[in-house]
């Protein structure tokens with residue numbers, strides 16, 4: 335596909351808020367960006383999409399001065415050239431603000447501290463922080479966004495919507511009314527559906543100040559609902575620029591992103607109810623009361639519910655990450671008591687967890703892809719020396735998983751920290767699938783991965799089930815559950831309240847989750863051309 339271009343909402347002749355032209359970036363022998371171009375017009379929310387590892391975060395990091403671009407190329411903000419390599423203070427002075435993945439907030443700090451971190455002004459010989467000044471600045475930016483907040487409240491105590499407000503206001507400080515651009519790098523990943531609605535309303539408010547928005551996202555539903563135009567990167571190149579989202583369907587975006595349509599899921603062997611089951615009994619602990627269920631070998635069971643219903647806690651109680659008050663998991667008749675179980679005990683029993691939040695809970699970022707993949711089998715530092723046969727088996731195993739999950743770049747010697755977010759998620763999944771567990775427990779397994787990789791991950795989970803593993807998937811994405819699961823259990827108030835069997839289409843899952851509540855659309859109306867306050 336050749337790069338396509340459409341005139342932006344700013345109208346012909348209007349100076350774009352952000353104009354990136356011919357920017358490249360090379361890491362060692364890996365060319366992450368090839369002469370990328372991107373134009374964000376005045377008065378718009380612009381989407382940026384692409385497969386895992388296509389260079390979205392690298393571009394953001396070049397804009398903020400974290401990475402230096404290769405020589406050549408230019409970046410203009412409101413028509414003013416941003417000197418390269420970009421210096422962080424210069425990026426701010428030009429009006430480039432960034433909201434990082436999962437909002438990037440420090441929970442045990444106050445609103446004013448989170449807003450002003452990295453900007454504090456110190457005075458006097460003792461270099462005291464001028465708190466009055468900091469509070470004034472914080473108050474001013476919240477007012478600009480039209481959403482005052484208690485400045486001394488701890489961010490961890492705020493509602494999701496308020497936390498999003500802090501993150502957006504922090505980035506907005508780097509822009510002035512009528513200028514600049516705020517980049518959201520997969521910022522909405524941890525927000526619930528209810529908080530998303532408020533989040534999009536805030537994006538409208540940002541654009542109403544005259545500052546534009548660049549929204550990086552893997553959720554095509556979000557891109558269609560929230561953006562005016564979209565630019566698509568593939569393998570580090572711009573393959574479509576400034577497409578009007580009103581003219582596009584999800585299938586169009588998939589095609590632009592992958593360069594092909596998605597294949598349908600292949601048929602799966604039905605689970606064999608006569609084969610021994612995994613029996614989960616009377617599990618109780620944080621957020622869960624007396625949960626019990628059976629999973630046949632080869633079966634994939636989903637657990638879901640509204641936020642706080644208990645389904646998100648179950649994976650951690652079953653795998654020794656969180657201490658359960660009571661409960662057992664029996665595999666082939668051998669019972670494991672959950673009270674007092676730790677992670678090592680769970681792994682020994684064949685129960686493994688692919689957690690949400692890979693950085694904190696799942697991967698050693700400073701170790702290579704190979705080391706991470708073989709860690710559960712071989713142990714960490716201090717393990718016995720490996721024979722030549724062991725090493726060759728490890729190489730085969732690593733090559734197989736890199737291929738199966740299309741881990742990019744396919745270079746097992748790279749540190750996991752050098753991979754893009756979505757590719758890290760694939761390594762995490764592969765690491766535990768490679769142990770050939772008896773019970774595989776997953777929490778939001780396709781979080782942060784692109785639509786193509788989601789497909790590869792679903793296939794790998796199905797293959798594990800077909801090989802005889804019992805699978806439990808906890809998640810909130812009804813489409814993911816509908817594609818993956820044979821059965822779905824819906825939690826309410828810490829208990830399993832409903833079971834959906836046979837065919838479980840996404841609509842049935844949504845109806846069951848929201849039985850007593852109202853599910854609002856992701857966004858009620860899109861206002862393509864916004865009124866500016868200036």
Ligand SMILES: Nc1ncnc2c1ncn2[C@@H]1O[C@H](COP(=O)(O)OP(=O)(O)OP(=O)(O)O)[C@@H](O)[C@H]1O
Nearest residue numbers: 361366386387388389390391392752753754755756
């Ligand atoms: N610090 C680094 N050192 C070496 N290579 C890197 C580094 N950071 C990124 N890369 C490589 O650059 C390429 C682009 O990565 P980037 O994180 O920008 O992708 P992305 O589009 O943001 O992906 P995702 O959607 O998975 O977050 C990848 O091949 C990645 O491995």
